[in-house]
Amino acid sequence: xxxxxxxxxxxxxxxxxxxxxxxxxxxxxxxxxxxxxxxxxxxxxxxxxxxxxxxxxxxxxxxxxxxxxxxxxxxxxxxxxxxxxxxxxxxxxxxxxxxxxxxxxxxxxxxxxxxxxxxxxxxxxxxxxxxxxxxxxxxxxxxxxxxxxxxxxxxxxxxxxxxxxxxxxxxxxxxxxxxxxxxxxxxxxxxxxxxxxxxxxxxxxxxxxxxxxxxxxxxxxxxxxxxxxxxxxxxxxxxxxxxxxxxxxxxxxxxxxxxxxxxxxxxxxxxxxxxxxxxxxxxxxxxxxxxxxxxxxxxxxxxxxxxxxxxxxxxxxxxxxxxxxxxxxxxxxxxxxxxxxxxxxxxxxxxxxxxxxxxxxxxxxxxxxxxxxxxxxxxxxxxxxxxxxxxxxxxxxxxxxxxxxxxxxxxxxxxxxxxxxxxxxxxxxxxxxxxxxxxxxxx
Amino acid sequence: xxxxxxxxxxxxxxxxxxxxxxxxxxxxxxxxxxxxxxxxxxxxxxxxxxxxxxxxxxxxxxxxxxxxxxxxxxxxxxxxxxxxxxxxxxxxxxxxxxxxxxxxxxxxxxxxxxxxxxxxxxxxxxxxxxxxxxxxxxxxxxxxxxxxxxxxxxxxxxxxxxxxxxxxxxxxxxxxxxxxxxxxxxxxxxxxxxxxxxxxxxxxxxxxxxxxxxxxxxxx
Numbered sequence: 174x175x176x177x178x179x180x181x182x183x184x185x186x187x188x189x190x191x192x193x194x195x196x197x198x199x200x201x202x203x204x205x206x207x208x209x210x211x212x213x214x215x216x217x218x219x220x221x222x223x224x225x226x227x228x229x230x231x232x233x234x235x236x237x238x239x240x241x242x243x244x245x246x247x248x249x250x251x252x253x254x255x256x257x258x259x260x261x262x263x264x265x266x267x268x269x270x271x272x273x274x275x276x277x278x279x280x281x282x283x284x285x286x287x288x289x290x291x292x293x294x295x296x297x298x299x300x301x302x303x304x305x306x307x308x309x310x311x312x313x314x315x316x317x318x319x320x321x322x323x324x325x326x327x328x329x330x331x332x333x334x335x336x337x338x339x340x341x342x343x344x345x346x347x348x349x350x351x352x353x354x355x356x357x358x359x360x361x362x363x364x365x366x367x368x369x370x371x372x373x374x375x376x377x378x379x380x381x382x383x384x385x386x387x388x389x390x391x392x393x394x395x396x397x398x399x400x401x402x403x404x405x406x407x408x409x410x411x412x413x414x415x416x417x418x419x420x421x422x423x424x425x426x427x428x429x430x431x432x433x434x435x436x437x438x439x440x441x442x443x444x445x446x447x448x449x450x451x452x453x454x455x456x457x458x459x460x461x462x463x464x465x466x467x468x469x470x471x472x473x474x475x476x477x478x479x480x481x482x483x484x485x486x487x488x489x490x491x492x493x494x495x496x497x498x499x500x501x502x503x504x505x506x507x508x509x510x511x512x513x514x515x516x517x518x519x520x521x522x523x524x525x526x527x528x529x530x531x532x533x534x535x536x537x538x539x540x541x542x543x544x545x546x547x548x549x550x551x552x553x554x555x556x557x558x559x560x561x562x563x564x565x566x567x568x569x570x571x572x573x574x575x576x577x578x579x580x581x582x583x584x585x586x587x588x589x590x591x592x593x594x595x596x597x598x599x600x601x602x603x604x605x606x607x608x609x610x611x612x613x614x615x616x
Numbered sequence: 617x618x619x620x621x622x623x624x625x626x627x628x629x630x631x632x633x634x635x636x637x638x639x640x641x642x643x644x645x646x647x648x649x650x651x652x653x654x655x656x657x658x659x660x661x662x663x664x665x666x667x668x669x670x671x672x673x674x675x676x677x678x679x680x681x682x683x684x685x686x687x688x689x690x691x692x693x694x695x696x697x698x699x700x701x702x703x704x705x706x707x708x709x710x711x712x713x714x715x716x717x718x719x720x721x722x723x724x725x726x727x728x729x730x731x732x733x734x735x736x737x738x739x740x741x742x743x744x745x746x747x748x749x750x751x752x753x754x755x756x757x758x759x760x761x762x763x764x765x766x767x768x769x770x771x772x773x774x775x776x777x778x779x780x781x782x783x784x785x786x787x788x789x790x791x792x793x794x795x796x797x798x799x800x801x802x803x804x805x806x807x808x809x810x811x812x813x814x815x816x817x818x819x820x821x822x823x824x825x826x827x828x829x830x831x832x833x834x835x836x
Contacts, residue, residue: 215655510832
């Protein structure tokens, strides 16, 4: 197995970045950067850059740094130095090649997981700075092709995966049909006005993880929940535009999502097991729309499952007996504090639980989130090499017996799958929903 | 010549230094506040005194945070450094006497012996920071000339102060250097990375508010 440090690899070719760069002139670059600083660079940007005393204490927070032989180029402050640091030093007079490299750093070497915020004595928000860099790249049109394509899908279809409206409805009906073999008269209620729960998922669920919708339908029906999904755009709660720096689109997406829930007069939104979507709906998109918190009550699947067990709506037939460990996703744990609730659900459903270390807020990121995995195959090797520390952490949990990794987040799921495969860990990754579906009494 | 210089740095220059420090700090804080009002109104919406204090509390207690426990030497040095850095200039008998002579106000001062040791601790800490900048690759990578200059700006008043106190060779010159460098340090606080003295409570407090109020989690 090669353990080549990505630092030794030259800038990775990416059509989106390369072609975007070709369309630019150095004058445009300077003009756009200066305008960004003038219009959007406020007190946070200024203070974060000015007060960082270059102590290097953020380094140990970052999985990219820890995994790449502690190469300082991958430390959080190191990434700021190579991007915004130089831009500020040169007053925006940077080359197109510089922007291309900066785009690679901001988009593929930082998961915006905010672990470093907990390691910086001043609480400097590196993720904010990386997002600022990404927004500059977005305005310059120098964004990795795969994630930009996702953002295009968002702007055309209001979902992440180019799913057409009829395909969405068809997928739900297909899953309803399938699930009726298991539970008689099961319903996936579409467009039910006044339902208590508006259930939303991310684009990839109907696209290639339709069984998750099946499982949710079973859980909802067994628990006797009053729920619905919309037949119109707004069903997708995901948001890659938030990560490409396209804040305007991010706001539009959340508007459509919230409005779908409100049009159906539902009482609250329950989201599937996705981390970035939770960040988008709970923390970011609402702010773009001028809402301090989301305009109607909103909970992540972890919290929902917790409620179902707490209120005895679900009954466990037989606890899941294969030893499990839990990966705490940054967006729902460091971003939502759902770690104890996730453990509650695991204790209700699994008989053997092995903690991985570090855990909870201090868990290592999957290296897929923050839009990094969405930058696609060109960067996948760099991504898995850049998270060897996660592989070590998983191997340690495995050595203590864990066979299954529970990851209540889509990006984590995909990222961990790559890591497990690359480092030959031979572990299986599951959603909480998978476990619940398997062990509840469905009669 | 030395005497004239001494009179200047001991007299008008002190006024200038304190004025630049005070007005400069106020200017930085107020202008940043106004900029935040204009561009970062989000800060004011989410700022929570409770969670800000909760976070700051964890970061001003030695070893209360995970990263402090990961770097015990740095933690001990950083706390000793900042403690002595503030305590020595404020509670040094010589300084208190100067205030007493000028404005007839005075406060508690520490024994000279203690101040001497604490000043040496500051110098030792500066050497530790210098060592980090030179030998730790993650710190060296981030370090630029200005970082060394800032470190020097903090170290020189203490080195020269100890020098003058012990009346080593050319201590009168050392005293002038001590006063001038102290004044320079004071004056550059608002305008350099030393401004973390002004802003760190706000950045930490804001992050504490986001983590506590929105993210329902800890940030230490």
